[in-house]
Amino acid sequence: MIYLDNSATTRTLDIATQAAEKYMSDNYFNTGAAYTMAVSCEKDVNAARERLAKAMGAASADEIIFTSGGTESNNMAFFGTLLPLREKGRIIISTVEHPSVEETAKSVSELLGAKLSFAKVDSNGKVDLEYFESILDSDVTLVSVMQVNNETGAINDIASIKKLIKLKAPRALLHVDGVQGFLKVPFDVKNCDLYSISGHKFHGPKGIGALYVKKGTKFAGGQTGGGQERGLRSGTLNTPGIMGMDAAVAFYLASKEALWQNMSRCKMHLVNRLSEIPDVVINGPSPQMSAPQLLNVSFLGVRGEVLLHALEEKGICVSTGSACAAKKQGKSRVLNEMGLAKPIQESAVRFSFSPFNTVEEIDATVDVLKSLLPLLRRFTRR
Amino acid sequence: MEHVLLIRYGEIHLKGLNRPFFENKLINNIKFAVRGMNASVKREQGRIYVSGIADEDVEEAVKKLTCVFGIHSVSPALCVDVDYNTVKETAFSLLPRDEESTFKVYSRRSDKSFPMTSEMINRELGHDILENFPNLQVDIHNPQIGVYVEIRERAYVYTEIIPGAQGMPTGTAGRAALLISGGIDSPVAGYQMAKRGLVLSAVHFFSYPYTGERARDKVVDLAKIVARYSGPIRLHLVPFTDIQMTIYEKCPSKETTVLMRRLMMKISERIAREDGALALITGEALGQVASQTLESLCVTDDAVSMPVFRPLIGFDKDDIVAIAKKIGTFETSILPYEDCCTVFVPQHPVTKPEVKKLRQSEALVDFEPMIEEAIKNTIIMEVG
Numbered sequence: 057m058i059y060l061d062n063s064a065t066t067r068t069l070d071i072a073t074q075a076a077e078k079y080m081s082d083n084y085f086n087t088g089a090a091y092t093m094a095v096s097c098e099k100d101v102n103a104a105r106e107r108l109a110k111a112m113g114a115a116s117a118d119e120i121i122f123t124s125g126g127t128e129s130n131n132m133a134f135f136g137t138l139l140p141l142r143e144k145g146r147i148i149i150s151t152v153e154h155p156s157v158e159e160t161a162k163s164v165s166e167l168l169g170a171k172l173s174f175a176k177v178d179s180n181g182k183v184d185l186e187y188f189e190s191i192l193d194s195d196v197t198l199v200s201v202m203q204v205n206n207e208t209g210a211i212n213d214i215a216s217i218k219k220l221i222k223l224k225a226p227r228a229l230l231h232v233d234g235v236q237g238f239l240k241v242p243f244d245v246k247n248c249d250l251y252s253i254s255g256h257k258f259h260g261p262k263g264i265g266a267l268y269v270k271k272g273t274k275f276a277g278g279q280t281g282g283g284q285e286r287g288l289r290s291g292t293l294n295t296p297g298i299m300g301m302d303a304a305v306a307f308y309l310a311s312k313e314a315l316w317q318n319m320s321r322c323k324m325h326l327v328n329r330l331s332e333i334p335d336v337v338i339n340g341p342s343p344q345m346s347a348p349q350l351l352n353v354s355f356l357g358v359r360g361e362v363l364l365h366a367l368e369e370k371g372i373c374v375s376t377g378s379a380c381a382a383k384k385q386g387k388s389r390v391l392n393e394m395g396l397a398k399p400i401q402e403s404a405v406r407f408s409f410s411p412f413n414t415v416e417e418i419d420a421t422v423d424v425l426k427s428l429l430p431l432l433r434r435f436t437r438r
Numbered sequence: 439m440e441h442v443l444l445i446r447y448g449e450i451h452l453k454g455l456n457r458p459f460f461e462n463k464l465i466n467n468i469k470f471a472v473r474g475m476n477a478s479v480k481r482e483q484g485r486i487y488v489s490g491i492a493d494e495d496v497e498e499a500v501k502k503l504t505c506v507f508g509i510h511s512v513s514p515a516l517c518v519d520v521d522y523n524t525v526k527e528t529a530f531s532l533l534p535r536d537e538e539s540t541f542k543v544y545s546r547r548s549d550k551s552f553p554m555t556s557e558m559i560n561r562e563l564g565h566d567i568l569e570n571f572p573n574l575q576v577d578i579h580n581p582q583i584g585v586y587v588e589i590r591e592r593a594y595v596y597t598e599i600i601p602g603a604q605g606m607p608t609g610t611a612g613r614a615a616l617l618i619s620g621g622i623d624s625p626v627a628g629y630q631m632a633k634r635g636l637v638l639s640a641v642h643f644f645s646y647p648y649t650g651e652r653a654r655d656k657v658v659d660l661a662k663i664v665a666r667y668s669g670p671i672r673l674h675l676v677p678f679t680d681i682q683m684t685i686y687e688k689c690p691s692k693e694t695t696v697l698m699r700r701l702m703m704k705i706s707e708r709i710a711r712e713d714g715a716l717a718l719i720t721g722e723a724l725g726q727v728a729s730q731t732l733e734s735l736c737v738t739d740d741a742v743s744m745p746v747f748r749p750l751i752g753f754d755k756d757d758i759v760a761i762a763k764k765i766g767t768f769e770t771s772i773l774p775y776e777d778c779c780t781v782f783v784p785q786h787p788v789t790k791p792e793v794k795k796l797r798q799s800e801a802l803v804d805f806e807p808m809i810e811e812a813i814k815n816t817i818i819m820e821v822g
Contacts, residue, residue, distance in 0.1 A: 365647030432647075435686055435782070 058372045058417045062257075063206055063236060063350060063408035069259040069304055076261055076300030087293045088284065097295055104302035111305050112251060112268055113244040121285045122298055123278070125265035126235040127156040129252035130200075132267050132278040132289070133231045134160045137198055137250065138168060140276045145197035146171040148228075150183050151393040152207075157200050157233055175201070180341040181210035181394050183217065192224040199230050203237030207390040207406055208340025209350025211241055218247045229273065235265075239308040240316070241347050249273050255301035258308060259410070264297030315411035319348040322413045326351060329422040333429060337400055339391060349410070352391075354403040355425070357433045363405055366432060370424045375406045439528065441496050442517040443488040443503065444594060448510035448604060451484065464508040464607040467669070471502045483548070483590075489517070500600060505667045507633050508610075509602030513586070515594040520552060522559075526566050528595040529585050533571055540577035541567065545587040552589045559587055603633065608669045611635030614717040614747065615710035617702060618642050618657055618673075620775070623721030623750055625660045625767040626758050630749035631719045632668030639713040640664075640671050640821075641706045643678035648782075653775035658821060663767050665822020674709050675817040678702075681808050682782050688803045692788040695729050697800060700741035705809055707742040709816070717745040723753050728787040737791045 059067070068076075085094040087101055105117040114120065123129045134157075138147070149161045151174045165172040173196075175188045183201055199221055204211055214232055221228050231250040237243055238253040245251045251268040255261055269275050269288075281290030308315060327343045330336045335356040340346055355363055360376035367374055376388070391401045407421075445468065450460040461481060468486060469479050477499070478490045491499050496514055503512050516532070518524045533541070545559040554562065563585065564576055574583075588594040616628040618640045628638055642657045654675060665671045685697050706718055722730045729738070739746055750758055762768035 361650065362648050365650050369647060435683060 058413075058421055060407045060409065060413065060417075060421065061373045061375045062410040062413075063406065064375055065256045065262065066259045066410055067412075068256070068261050068300065069307055071307065072260050072300040072303040075303040076296035079295040079299045083295070087295060088282065101293055101295060101298050104298050104305075107302060107309070108266060108305055109268075111239065111309055112253075113246060114268055115246070116271060118286070119245075119268050119271055121267045121269060121277075121289050122293065123265045123267055123289060124263055124294070125256070126154075126233070126252055126254035128278070129254070129265050129267035130154070130156040130231075130233055131160050133200070133250040133252060133269075134164045134198070136269070136275045136277055136288070137229050137231075137273065138164050138170070140274050141168075141197055143197070144169045144171070146173060146193075146195045148173045148175055148188075148191060148196055148199045150175045150177060150201050150212075152177050152181060152205055152390045153200065153202055154206060154233060154235070157202070161200065170197070171195075175199075177210075177393050179394050179396075180345075181205045181208040181390060182341070183212050185213065185216055185220065188217065189220050189224065192220060192228075194225055194227065196221075196225040196228040199225075199228050200233065201230070202233040202235075203243060204234075204241055204347040204350070205340070205390060206236045207350075207388060208352045208394070209236075209346035209348075210341050211237070211345070211347055214243070214247050236350070237347065239305070239312065240319075240349050245270070255297065255304065258304050260301035260304035261297050264294055264301045266301075316348045318411040319409045319413070322409045322415060322418050323348060323351050323407075325415050325418045326407060326422065329418065332422070333426060335433075339394070339396060339400065339404060349408050351407045351409075353405055353407065354400045355405065355429060356399060356403050357436050358429065359402050360405050362432060363403075363428070366428050367421075367424065370428070372421055372424060375408075376404060440489060440517045441491060441493060442515050442594065443491065443496070443499060444513040444515045444596065445486040445488065445503065445602075446510045446512075447484075447486065447508055449606060450508060460508070460607055460610055463610050464506075467506050467508070467607055467609070468503065470669070471506050472499050475499055504600060504602050506607075507603050507605035507635065507667060508607035510604060511602050512600045513596045513598055514600075515586075515588075515596035517592050517594055520549065520589055520591075520593045522554065522562070525559075525587055525589075525593050525595055526563060528593075529563060529567065529587065530570060532595065532597045533567065533574065533583065533585070535571070536573065538573050538575075539582045540575050540580070541583040541585055542576065542578050542581035543567070543585045543587065545589070547589040549589050549591060559589070563587065603667060605633030606635035608632060608635060608667075609637055611637075613637045613639060613713060613715040614719050615639040615641055615706055615713060615715040616671075616719040617706055617721075618661065619721070620653060620657045620660065620771070621721070622755075622762050622768065622771040623723065623726075623758055625664050625721075625771065626761045626765070627719050627721035627747075627749050628664045628671075629667055629761070629765050629767075631747055632664065636668075636719075638664070638668050638671045638719075639710060639715050640673045641676060641702075641709050642673065643676050643702055643705075645679040645682055645782075646677070648679065648682075650775065656770060656773055656775055658819070659770050660767055661821040663765065663770065667765065668822075670820055670822040672713060673819050673821045675819070676705055676709075676812050677815050678812060681805065681812060684803055684805070684808065686782055689799050691784050692786060693791060693796060693799050694782055694784050695787045696734050696737055696791050696796060698782070699729050699734070699738045700796065700800060701805060701809070703738055703741045703746070704805075705812055707744050708809070708813060710744065717747055718742065719747045719749070721750055721758075722748045723750045723755070723758065726755065728789045731789050733790040733792070737793050737796045740793045740797070 085097045087098040105120050109117040176184045178184045229249040232248040234251045235254045239258045245268050249270045254265040277288030337354040339352040477488050516528050543560045543563045545556045547556045586596050614636045618624045661671050661673050
């Protein structure tokens with residue numbers, strides 16, 4: 057099998073599986089318990105928290121809350137900051153956010169009676185800064201923008217977004233959904249107030265993630281109960297998940313540049329070899345400018361899902377759009393917001409790489425594409 | 439005191455000498471529906487009684503029984519000794535203490551040795567209820583609560599008459615094969631015909647890679663829902679890509695849909711014969727789409743010699759949706775997976791095809807080897 061759907065999820069690293077297993081079979085203690093074994097578990101979790109804080113560029117480990125993943129982190133970012141405000145205000149999100157941001161923004165704005173504005177994206181899928189500036193005002197309480205777009209790999213200019221907010225909406229907090237970007241694209245959390253990550257997007261286990269909340273941010277936290285995570289997210293700590301994710305973080309930190317290069321090499325090799333196939337369009341920013349793990353391509357004349365199933369039959373996994381949107385038929389909201397023509401949207405396929413993909417796998421994929429496309433293209437709607 | 443489910447059946451009463459055949463089928467289907475619940479099922483005086491079900495399972499049993507075709511209605515009743523005071527106390531236990539409501543007592547005395555006539559029971563029990571339930575009033579024309587008392591060898595007391603699925607007992611009408619697509623209509627068509635006592639086979643055509651695994655799972659799920667009513671369905675999944683591609687390449691573009699329908703009918707007929715089915719069932723409604731005009735239906739009928747049942751032929755889409763919602767297939771039907779891929783649908787399909795012309799178009803290709811291949815590679819599964 058050639059797995060090119062690493063933005064949906066990744067294979068858990070063996071060292072991450074082993075780390076998780078250790079905290080299920082041997083060190084299975086509740087970090088809240090009083091005996092030495094449990095205290096030692098708690099220390100391990102805090103060391104992992106330190107490492108994660110460092111990986112994000114956070115000032116302190118106290119700024120990290122462990123969660124169940126990206127969706128929970130995004131939910132918590134909205135509810136945790138907006139509920140304590142006791143005012144309506146206005147929320148801004150981009151038009152291409154993940155459903156866990158968009159749906160949460162909608163429900164929280166309905167709940168509070170807050171206004172919800174949408175920041176348009178340009179033809180590359182990046183937030184249009186000029187337009188963004190034009191809708192910023194002092195009534196804005198929260199801005200949420202993704203670091204890397206999950207369908208095109210477009211990287212938002214978070215530093216400039218932060219500057220504009222400081223200038224025109226000084227009270228507003230900035231939340232960045234870093235689920236696709238964390239460890240893949242350089243980022244410093246000091247440029248934002250809240251940052252969401254998810255372990256399984258970088259070869260950690262599923263069911264674990266984190267939310268960064270900048271020190272001094274008025275924050276109400278998520279679920280209530282036993283008061284874990286400084287009272288901000290109750291529930292017995294998911295030590296296997298935390299330690300599994302920690303192993304993956306450590307792996308990335310040790311050789312980040314080399315891993316990026318591996319992904320980039322595969323991506324650029326695919327880009328180059330796709331030039332051998334006629335009627336291929338690369339969507340989003342130019343491949344050198346986007347996140348190294350993502351490439352969105354339209355093979356004109358073949359519907360994306362048909363190509364997906366045909367590739368699947370040859371043992372190659374890709375996706376149309378994001379997995380969270382894959383069940384919604386037809387067009388991609390992201391590509392639509394970028395203003396792409398319908399035939400391009402309908403024929404779009406997303407390739408997403410891991411550092412473990414090889415150039416040989418890309419060659420094999422292109423060979424399969426070359427053999428499939430002439431047949432598939434013969435059968436198009438007349 | 440014991441819980442008994444009292445079952446009334448409808449149309450079977452009209453049967454003559456073969457009435458026991460229908461009744462026995464119905465009893466078997468009822469036994470199958472409540473299997474594993476330790477129930478005993480017996481027929482008496484035009485009723486079926488299901489007893490022995492534990493209190494906590496009664497609700498589940500009623501739910502299952504309302505899916506059994508041939509049942510007119512079900513009443514969960516309390517079965518007690520034939521004694522007025524016991525009957526009275528039992529009736530009290532079924533009535534609300536708090537809400538304001540109206541009631542009427544309906545009694546029937548089959549056991550004429552019981553000293554009170556039906557009329558006397560009505561009056562006496564009505565009186566006792568009024569005295570004990572200040573929140574209840576009598577309304578003999580339009581009561582909100584009916585208090586039903588039946589005096590037989592035992593006394594039955596109940597307040598609910600829950601409508602059943604009606605129709606004829608499954609298995610009393612033979613077998614037919616349903617063409618099932620994954621849309622809203624075909625599961626409803628299968629339901630409607632199963633309701634008349636048919637056992638179902640089902641035939642689904644899939645076009646990998648034009649349709650995916652999830653689209654196929656969806657059809658299996660739909661068949662499972664229909665099977666709650668119809669009993670187990672033998673589902674045939676037929677690979678159809680090669681035939682579709684050939685039609686697309688070799689036959690006139692306007693006619694692709696109707697030709698595809700003809701070939702689906704042909705394959706279904708052969709599968710039906712092998713399954714012992716005597717007819718085909720489709721979800722077509724007159725005029726709904728181009729392949730469902732009268733002319734198109736004539737052309738598809740021409741492809742087979744078996745009778746083709748189209749129970750939805752005179753239905754509006756709204757009516758079909760209403761039934762789909764009632765039987766629980768709607769939510770699954772509208773899941774957005776591709777079914778018969780739109781790649782092969784012409785922009786402007788012919789709406790008034792002629793039988794003669796379509797026969798000619800079909801003859802452009804020798805489909806026989808492809809039909810045999812498709813049938814050979816068909817996946818068969820028992821669902822439900």
